[in-house]
Amino acid sequence: MNTRFLPRYLIAAWVAFSAAAGMAQPRYPERSIRIIVPSTPAGVLDNVARALSLRLGDRLGQQIVIENKGGAGGNIGAEAAARSAPDGYTLFIGFNATHGANHALFGKLAYDPVADFAPITLLAMVPNIISVHPSVQAGNLADLVALAKAQPGKLSYASSGNGTSTHLAAELFKAAAGVDLQHIPYRGSAPAVADVIGGQVPVLVDSVSSSTAHVKAGKLKALATTSPRRLSVLPDLPTVAESGYPGFQSTAWVGLLAPAGTPRPIIERLHTAVIEVMALPETRERMAAFGAEITTSTPEEFAAHIRSEMARLGKVVRDANIKVN
Numbered sequence: 001m002n003t004r005f006l007p008r009y010l011i012a013a014w015v016a017f018s019a020a021a022g023m024a025q026p027r028y029p030e031r032s033i034r035i036i037v038p039s040t041p042a043g044v045l046d047n048v049a050r051a052l053s054l055r056l057g058d059r060l061g062q063q064i065v066i067e068n069k070g071g072a073g074g075n076i077g078a079e080a081a082a083r084s085a086p087d088g089y090t091l092f093i094g095f096n097a098t099h100g101a102n103h104a105l106f107g108k109l110a111y112d113p114v115a116d117f118a119p120i121t122l123l124a125m126v127p128n129i130i131s132v133h134p135s136v137q138a139g140n141l142a143d144l145v146a147l148a149k150a151q152p153g154k155l156s157y158a159s160s161g162n163g164t165s166t167h168l169a170a171e172l173f174k175a176a177a178g179v180d181l182q183h184i185p186y187r188g189s190a191p192a193v194a195d196v197i198g199g200q201v202p203v204l205v206d207s208v209s210s211s212t213a214h215v216k217a218g219k220l221k222a223l224a225t226t227s228p229r230r231l232s233v234l235p236d237l238p239t240v241a242e243s244g245y246p247g248f249q250s251t252a253w254v255g256l257l258a259p260a261g262t263p264r265p266i267i268e269r270l271h272t273a274v275i276e277v278m279a280l281p282e283t284r285e286r287m288a289a290f291g292a293e294i295t296t297s298t299p300e301e302f303a304a305h306i307r308s309e310m311a312r313l314g315k316v317v318r319d320a321n322i323k324v325n
Helices: 008-024 044-060 072-082 097-106 141-150 165-177 189-197 208-216 264-278 281-289 299-320
Strands: 033-037 064-068 090-095 117-126 128-132 156-159 182-185 203-207 221-225 252-259
Touching: 033 044, 033 072, 044 064, 044 090, 044 117, 044 252, 044 264, 044 281, 072 090, 072 097, 072 252, 090 097, 090 117, 097 165, 097 299, 117 264, 117 299, 128 141, 128 165, 128 208, 141 221, 156 165, 156 189, 165 182, 165 203, 165 299, 189 203, 189 208, 203 208, 208 221, 252 264, 252 299, 264 281
Parallel strands: 033 064, 033 090, 156 182, 156 203
Antiparallel strands: 090 252, 117 252, 128 203, 128 221
16 A cells, blocks of 8 residues: 555554554464374375475475374374364375275264365375286286186285275276185285285285385286386386276375365465475485375365265275275
C-alpha cells in the first residue's frame, strides 16, 4: 500500500495490522519435523524415509527426525500419524498396505486412509521378483507355470507375510497364469529368503531389495519381475508382462502424507521441497541401491492413486480370500 498521503495515525494502524498479519502466519517450519515410518528400521520404508530426510532438512532448514512405529501391517504407525496435530510437524510414510490393502484385510481400522490424511506425493515404487531355488527345473516363467500345472497344489511359494505386497503379487500371478501354488507366509523377508535359499521352499516372491544380492550371487534364480518395466539392477530379467501375461504388474509403492487438515500452503511447501530432493542424482542413487525407483506426483494424483489402490487391492484380498496373520 502507498502510505505517502495517509495521515500518521492511519499509517501507524496499517503498520500494526501488517505486523499482526505476519504474526498470524508464522514461517514454516520453525522446528524439527517428525516422519513416522510404520515399520522397523532398515526395511524398505525406513530406507526410503532416510534417503529423503538426508536432504529434506537442508531444503526446509530444520532437522528431520525419523520415528519407527512398526506393527499390525503398518496400522499402528498410521493411526499415530492420523491422530497427530495437522500442523506440518508430523508426516507419515504410507504404502500399499496402510493406504491400499489394509482396509480390506482388517475390515475395521482405527484410521480412515482417505479422510484422515492429506497426500503430499508418491515417493517410490518397489518392484517384486519371482525367483526359485537353483535346483528347480525352470529357466523362465513359462517353465515354472508348466511345472506348476503338471503337479497342481504341490509347489509352494514363500512370501514376507499374509497380506503383504509380495503375497498379493503372487496371488495376482496365480490368477493370471491359472496355477495352484501353496502359500507359505513368513514374518518378514529375511526368513522367507533364507528358507528358499536353504531349499525348504522352491519358489519365492519378494522385493527386489531383498532378492537382488542373492540372485547375483547365484543363490536364487530370478525368473521375472512384477514391475511394468525391466529393472536397472537386473536389466536382463524380463517382466511378467513380457513373459506371456500382457498388462500384468504388481508393484509396492511408498508415499508421503500429512494428517488431514494440514494447511494447504504447508502441503505445497513440503511438496516443492520433496520434489527437489527426489530429483537429486544422489537421492536416485541411494534409492536404486535398495531397489526403489523414484516416482513422484502431485497431491491430487497421489490421492487418486490411493483410492484406486484401495479398490484394486481390496478386490485381490476378497477374490483370494486372504486373511491376516
